[in-house]
Structures are given as C-alpha cells and as structure tokens.
Amino acid sequence: MRDGRPTQDGRAHTILVVGDDRKVRDRVVALLADEGYSVLAATDGFEALGIIAEGAVDLLFTDVRMSGMDGYELARRAKQLRPQLPVIYTTGYAHRLPGGGEALCGTILNKPQYREELLSEFARALTDPPS
Numbered sequence: 001m002r003d004g005r006p007t008q009d010g011r012a013h014t015i016l017v018v019g020d021d022r023k024v025r026d027r028v029v030a031l032l033a034d035e036g037y038s039v040l041a042a043t044d045g046f047e048a049l050g051i052i053a054e055g056a057v058d059l060l061f062t063d064v065r066m067s068g069m070d071g072y073e074l075a076r077r078a079k080q081l082r083p084q085l086p087v088i089y090t091t092g093y094a095h096r097l098p099g100g101g102e103a104l105c106g107t108i109l110n111k112p113q114y115r116e117e118l119l120s121e122f123a124r125a126l127t128d129p130p131s
Contacts, residue, residue, distance in 0.1 A: 013126050014038040014056055018048040018074065019063035019090070028061065031115060032122070045069030045077070052078050057085065059125055064091035086125040 015037050019025040025041055032039045040057065042048035044066055051057065060078055062071040069077075075087045088107045107121055 011056075012036055012038040013058040014040060015059045015061055015122065016040045016042065016048060016051055016057045017061045018042045018045065018066070018071070020044060020066045021063070024063075028118065031118065035119060037122070045071070045074035048074055049077055049081070052081050052085070057082070059122060060085055060087045061122070062087065062089060064089050088121055088125055 015032055017025055017028050017032070017039060018041070019028075020043055022043075025043070029039045029041050040051055042051055045062075046069060048060070048062070052060070060075065062074055064071040066074075071089050071091075075089070078085055078087070107125065
C-alpha cells in the first residue's frame, strides 16, 4: 500500500467516487487504486446512496453537477446515513457556487484536479474527519 494508509482495523480506506462523466470518474478511480485505496464508483447520487447504505465508505468524493441528484443533495442524504462521513466535492463551476461554496460541509476542488492535490486532500480528509 502506498499513500492509502490503512484504517485502524488494518483495511484500506474506502473512497466512493461519484460522477456522471465516465472519463473523469475512471481517472480518479485508477489513481486512488494505484495509491492503495479501496475504491468504489457510482454514476449518480441514487447509486451512491445505495452503496453508502450497504457498507463501509470512509470518504465521499462527488461531482457537484449531476443529473437526477446533485452532489449537495447526495452529501446531505449521505450524512443522514453517516453523519461523520467526510465529503470532497469537485466541480468545473466553482465560480458559480453560492457564496463560493462556504455553506457546504466539505472541501471543493476545481476541475481539473491534479494528482498531488487530490491525494493531499483525500489524506487530509481521512486523517481529520469532520467533527
């Protein structure tokens, strides 16, 4: 395992990557898997909620703009299931977020993301989860 530091029980952290852009989603999944994380993927918020309800997800990485359910609604519903779940949002439209996104609970990364930025934010979120 590289930077995907294990959890206290020795398993790899599980990150759920959610987005309707297959190329972006697959790129992030591959990067995280290469770093030793356990990675799950969903194409939309409804699929993601099913995954969160079924098992251990240590971090939610979601696109803000998706059809059906946007990333904000996904995070709100996910936190009803798992209040301590860290969330990292990604968007190509950060300049259009209300109030710059400060009202959201979680980090917002602009697209495109770069490898080191992603890995740094994931490690930070898994080390210092929300209180």
